[in-house]
Amino acid sequence: xxxxxxxxxxxxxxxxxxLGFTRRDYEGTISTLCAGCGHDSISAAIVQACWELAIExxxxxxxxxxxxxxxxxxxxxxxxxxxxxxxxxxxxxxxxANLANRHLIYLGVSxxxxxxxxxxxxxxxxxxxxxxxxxxxxxxxxxxxxxxxFSATADRGSKSKRGAVNSEEGxxxxxxxxxxxxxxxxxxxxxxxxxxxPLIKGALSHHGAAFIDVISPCVAFNNHExxxxxxxxxxxxxxxxxxxxxxxxxxxxxxxYEPGTLQEVRQHDGSVIRLRKLDGDxxxxxxxxxxSHVQTRYAKGEIVTGLLYIEPDxxxxxxxxxxxxxxxxxxxxxxxxPGSAALAKFNASLR
Amino acid sequence: xxxxxxxVNDFVIKFANVNGSGSASANTLFAKAIMRMGVPVxxxxxxxxxxxxxxxxxxxxxxxxxxxxxxxxxxxxxxxNPQTWEKDVVEIEPGGYLFYDSTKPLHTDKFRSDVTVLAxxxxxxxxxxxxxxxxxxxxxxxxxxxxxxxxLDMDIAEVEKLVAEQxxxxxxxxxxxxxxxxxxxDYALAHLPCPLGITVKRSDKVGDKVFLEGNSATALGAVYxxxxxxxxxxxxxxxxxxxxxxxxCRKFRTDAATGKNNFAIVQAEDELASIGMVIGAAWNGARxxxxxxxxxxxxxxxxxxxxxxxxxxxxxVNVQRAGPSTGMPTRTQQADILSCAYASHGDTxxxxxxxxxxxxxxxxxxxxxxxxxxxxxPVFVMTDLDIGMNExxxxxxxxxxxxxxxxxxxLTHDDLESGKRFGRYLDVDDxxxxxxxxxxxxxxxxxxxxxxxxxDRYARYTEEGSAYVDNMQRLLRKxxxxxxxxxxxxxxxxxxPARHGVIYYGSTACAMEEALAxxxxxxxxxxxxxxxxxPFQDSVIDFAKAYDHVFVVEQNRDGQLRTLLINxxxxxxxxxxxxxxxxxTPITARFIRSEIEERLAAFNVRPLRRSAxxxxx
Numbered sequence: 001x002x003x004x005x006x007x008x009x010x011x012x013x014x015x016x017x018x019l020g021f022t023r024r025d026y027e028g029t030i031s032t033l034c035a036g037c038g039h040d041s042i043s044a045a046i047v048q049a050c051w052e053l054a055i056e057x058x059x060x061x062x063x064x065x066x067x068x069x070x071x072x073x074x075x076x077x078x079x080x081x082x083x084x085x086x087x088x089x090x091x092x093x094x095x096x097a098n099l100a101n102r103h104l105i106y107l108g109v110s111x112x113x114x115x116x117x118x119x120x121x122x123x124x125x126x127x128x129x130x131x132x133x134x135x136x137x138x139x140x141x142x143x144x145x146x147x148x149x150f151s152a153t154a155d156r157g158s159k160s161k162r163g164a165v166n167s168e169e170g171x172x173x174x175x176x177x178x179x180x181x182x183x184x185x186x187x188x189x190x191x192x193x194x195x196x197x198p199l200i201k202g203a204l205s206h207h208g209a210a211f212i213d214v215i216s217p218c219v220a221f222n223n224h225e226x227x228x229x230x231x232x233x234x235x236x237x238x239x240x241x242x243x244x245x246x247x248x249x250x251x252x253x254x255x256x257y258e259p260g261t262l263q264e265v266r267q268h269d270g271s272v273i274r275l276r277k278l279d280g281d282x283x284x285x286x287x288x289x290x291x292s293h294v295q296t297r298y299a300k301g302e303i304v305t306g307l308l309y310i311e312p313d314x315x316x317x318x319x320x321x322x323x324x325x326x327x328x329x330x331x332x333x334x335x336x337x338p339g340s341a342a343l344a345k346f347n348a349s350l351r
Numbered sequence: 352x353x354x355x356x357x358x359v360n361d362f363v364i365k366f367a368n369v370n371g372s373g374s375a376s377a378n379t380l381f382a383k384a385i386m387r388m389g390v391p392v393x394x395x396x397x398x399x400x401x402x403x404x405x406x407x408x409x410x411x412x413x414x415x416x417x418x419x420x421x422x423x424x425x426x427x428x429x430x431x432n433p434q435t436w437e438k439d440v441v442e443i444e445p446g447g448y449l450f451y452d453s454t455k456p457l458h459t460d461k462f463r464s465d466v467t468v469l470a471x472x473x474x475x476x477x478x479x480x481x482x483x484x485x486x487x488x489x490x491x492x493x494x495x496x497x498x499x500x501x502x503l504d505m506d507i508a509e510v511e512k513l514v515a516e517q518x519x520x521x522x523x524x525x526x527x528x529x530x531x532x533x534x535x536x537d538y539a540l541a542h543l544p545c546p547l548g549i550t551v552k553r554s555d556k557v558g559d560k561v562f563l564e565g566n567s568a569t570a571l572g573a574v575y576x577x578x579x580x581x582x583x584x585x586x587x588x589x590x591x592x593x594x595x596x597x598x599x600c601r602k603f604r605t606d607a608a609t610g611k612n613n614f615a616i617v618q619a620e621d622e623l624a625s626i627g628m629v630i631g632a633a634w635n636g637a638r639x640x641x642x643x644x645x646x647x648x649x650x651x652x653x654x655x656x657x658x659x660x661x662x663x664x665x666x667x668v669n670v671q672r673a674g675p676s677t678g679m680p681t682r683t684q685q686a687d688i689l690s691c692a693y694a695s696h697g698d699t700x701x702x703x704x705x706x707x708x709x710x711x712x713x714x715x716x717x718x719x720x721x722x723x724x725x726x727x728x729p730v731f732v733m734t735d736l737d738i739g740m741n742e743x744x745x746x747x748x749x750x751x752x753x754x755x756x757x758x759x760x761x762l763t764h765d766d767l768e769s770g771k772r773f774g775r776y777l778d779v780d781d782x783x784x785x786x787x788x789x790x791x792x793x794x795x796x797x798x799x800x801x802x803x804x805x806x807d808r809y810a811r812y813t814e815e816g817s818a819y820v821d822n823m824q825r826l827l828r829k830x831x832x833x834x835x836x837x838x839x840x841x842x843x844x845x846x847x848p849a850r851h852g853v854i855y856y857g858s859t860a861c862a863m864e865e866a867l868a869x870x871x872x873x874x875x876x877x878x879x880x881x882x883x884x885x886p887f888q889d890s891v892i893d894f895a896k897a898y899d900h901v902f903v904v905e906q907n908r909d910g911q912l913r914t915l916l917i918n919x920x921x922x923x924x925x926x927x928x929x930x931x932x933x934x935x936t937p938i939t940a941r942f943i944r945s946e947i948e949e950r951l952a953a954f955n956v957r958p959l960r961r962s963a964x965x966x967x968x
Contacts, residue, residue, distance in 0.1 A: 056794060057794070058790075058791055058792070058793060058794045058795075058798060059791050061635070061790045061791070063631075073800075074800060074812070078798070079794065079795065079798050080790070080798055081788075081789075081790035081791070081798050081799065081800075081801070082798075082799075082800040082801065082802075083631075083634060083800075083801045083802075084800065084801065084802035084803065084804065085627070085630075085657060085803070086627075086653050086654060086657050086803060089623060089624070089627045089653075089654065091624075091627075092582075092619065092623065092624035092625075092626075092627025092628050092631065093627045093628070093630055093631035093634070094631060095582075095617070095624075095627075095628050095631060096580060096582060096627060096628030096629060096630060096631025096632035096633070096634075096635070096639065097631035097632060097634060097635040097790070098631075099579075099580045099615040099617070099628065099631075099632050099637065099639075100579070100580060100631070100632040100633075100634075100635035100636055100637030100639070101635050101636065101637070101789075101790070101791065103791070104635075104790060104791045121620055121621065121624070122620070122623070122624055122627070124620075125619070125620040125624065129617075317617075318615075321612065321615050321616070321617070322610075322611055322612045323611060323612050323613075323614070323615050324606050324609065324611040324612060324613055325609075325611070328579040328580065328613070328614070328615060328632075328637045329579070329632075329635055329636035329637040329789060331577075331579060331613055332577075332756070333577070333755060333756060335604075335606075335613050336574075336577040336579065336604070336613060336756075337574075337575055337577060337750075338574065338575065338603040339750065339752050340749070340750045340751070340752050342603060343575070343748050343749070343750045344747075346571070346748065347559075347561050347747040347748055350561035350562050350563045351386075351387075351557075351559070351560075351561060351562065
């Protein structure tokens with residue numbers, strides 16, 4: 001067997017969410033990634049976020065490209081339809097899927113090779129189109145499946161496991177997403193579940209293109225001295241701009257918070273994102289200052305994490321295309337076929 | 352005085368223009384007026400890959416007999432482009448006519464002695480009448496249409512009516528156009544030998560036929576076939592498919608109550624993304640298509656392999672042009688047969704449909720959407736520039752209102768709820784086609800993982816050799832099943848017994864049918880089969896085996912359909928030869944006829960012995 005199913009043992013006391021699902025209902029098969037891989041932590045965070053949001057697992061469509069990161073959709077949400085497409089081309093497949101049925105929740109999972117190299121074009125265009133999705137890049141700065149080549153997000157000057165120094169400039173996907181019009185942009189660290197889970201929850205609740213860049217160290221090829229994607233490096237250089245909490249529409253929204261310390265953002269679906277600023281001057285409602293902040297800190301060697309930008313009332317691709325509310329895949333002959341009478345008129349116009 | 356060609360409703364007029372000079376609408380007006388007089392007409396655009404300045408031609412074949420292919424040669428040349436003068440003059444048939452702008456008189460050695468020259472000072476007339484430079488340019492075209500109407504004895508009322516229709520609601524433009532038309536006509540009647548030996552006489556041979564571009568018909572086929580998602584990337588000669596789809600959708604697919612769209616059209620960033628979107632949409636249960644040409648298919652092949660292996664319906668309209676590489680972007684060919692039949696790495700086979708005219712382009716595009724869903728595989732609609740970007744006369748489009756969309760084997764919520772066993776790649780019906788579910792159908796059952804990597808019958812990733820072989824064998828079974836769903840070939844049997852056969856397909860049909868009729872008259876009987884799809888039905892292979900020799904007429908250098916026939920039908924290559932026309936212009940009946948006659952003459956001189964021929968291979 002080249003896949004590993006999970007044993008179907010359930011702890012009887014596993015807590016259930018409002019739909020009656022336990023966390024196990026959001027899991028997938030056993031991961032075949034290396035022990036300690038950051039990607040597995042991200043999968044766990046996705047499971048946790050979906051469980052906490054009480055999303056019906058089958059209403060999620062999970063799509064990926066090719067690579068270590070793109071294997072991960074097998075490891076969560078096994079009641080969801082999954083799609084492991086071709087290298088770097090997940091965004092177009094997701095866009096098409098979204099066009100066909102706007103009512104599902106779309107989760108795209110990609111890697112730094114997948115999104116920043118071969119798929120940079122599709123990444124960029126899915127952001128600028130405002131496809132309603134959560135796009136997670138599991139970013140380790142290295143090609144794992146092909147054993148250790150630098151990816152396009154590797155920082156200039158960082159060292160490979162074999163000691164080679166990266167001479168090319170790294171691509172910052174967060175800055176790209178900000179510039180390209182993504183309406184929910186965040187960065188996090190696979191080792192910081194407390195930050196990552198609410199970020200994923202916020203993204204899943206967001207209506208529009210939500211992008212999360214998750215630094216996810218590769219234990220096999222990029223977790224050594226000289227790497228800027230290692231666990232140690234990210235821990236020491238992390239600068240979180242805010243802490244957040246997502247209150248879903250399903251729960252009662254309370255208003256008890258102290259003015260000045262919290263920033264509340266009500267999203268399209270009614271959920272509320274509560275942002276507690278860790279850095280007094282950080283403003284997550286400004287695209288330009290977010291870019292500036294990320295780049296200023298990068299120059300100092302710091303990795304900025306948190307919810308960097310949010311536009312709560314964003315419009316998605318369906319709004320710009322003016323499509324009907326009903327999923328296109330549900331339309332039948334009455335809506336789609338003009339019939340023979342219309343064709344007779346068309347013929348008459350051609351004589 | 353040269354001998355003058357004489358013919359009623361049977362001649363070829365060619366307009367030599369400069370790209371961007373506004374001649375297209377005047378030339379179309381001319382062709383359409385002839386159609387309105389009840390005379391079958393077949394116009395062709397021969398144009399450069401350029402916006403302005405380079406030479407462009409518009410060739411109009413007038414044929415009472417209804418032949419719509421290119422004939423070759425020109426009986427009347429409207430030579431409006433000094434750059435191509437030499438070439439254009441040579442092309443005129445002996446006894447033909449040459450119409451030109453004589454504002455700057457040309458030396459006598461610029462003309463042929465066997466051609467009647469019709470000189471008209473077009474620029475002079477325009478400059479005297481109009482002060483605006485653009486008007487001087489544009490009305491020159493309308494003026495020559497007026498002159499031609501007189502020269503060919505056409506019914507000017509039909510031309511006027513068309514102008515009136517064209518400028519309905521734009522009365523400001525109507526008057527000056529009519530004025531230009533009359534300027535031309537009056538000048539011709541006064542100064543030129545009207546009518547010429549070639550004339551148009553009102554007839555009744557058009558009947559209820561319609562006059563439309565293949566790409567518009569293809570797009571309408573996508574509307575009628577229920578496509579809701581179109582993702583495309585601009586490329587000549589296919590862009591007007593997407594543009595026409597948008598136009599037809601705005602007309603037919605807007606929700607009356609909300610004004611919202613029952614469709615989504617995305618101009619993607621490249622061909623890779625456009626086919627990706629088609630695959631994503633079709634995976635999620637929408638009918639989706641893309642339109643492209645050869646270079647686009649090259650870019651899409653990785654994804655096409657995924658769609659084949661992961662078994663996702665996808666419709667690709669390939670409006671073929673001349674390759675390889677950028678080739679001749681605005682010239683026609685049928686040169687993507689092999690690259691589409693076997694697109695992508697690994698062992699693949701794809702369904703191809705070969706429409707012959709706009710009507711079939713309409714039908715086959717609608718059919719392709721059904722076939723893709725039925726077979727869960729990519730389906731190519733193989734049109735070409737000749738069909739796509741020319742207005743053609745064809746039978747009216749038809750639609751059977753009782754037709755329902757074939758969504759193929761899709762399990763619904765209720766199917767899953769009733770406990771039906773679901774394995775995404777289980778061959779339950781033994782036809783190679785498995786059942787699928789759309790994402791989001793059922794909370795507990797029916798979900799599966801789609802991938803381009805090998806998997807078992809339950810869609811679980813595996814690299815087990817036996818599972819891989821099992822899957823690949825099933826895909827072959829499915830391709831075999833496809834034969835029963837694809838359009839059957841059309842047989843043209845000679846009234847007299849024939850020793851030799853001809854196979855042809857797609858846009859070659861109109862020239863081929865004329866060539867067959869001519870050959871029959873000359874005592875050369877041939878049975879002919881028009882292939883309409885790949886996989887080939889058994890009748891195609893049986894036909895290919897039934898004759899001493901079979902010609903495959905096609906518009907590419909290497910005889911691609913011939914190769915496909917030999918490969919798929921396991922045929923003797925010596926028994927099948929290719930008649931190939933690939934200079935980028937549409938094949939002519941003259942070419943086919945002379946090639947076949949030459950080959951048959953050679954057979955008679957040196958009887959084809961199988962052993963000898965086999966040795967020549």
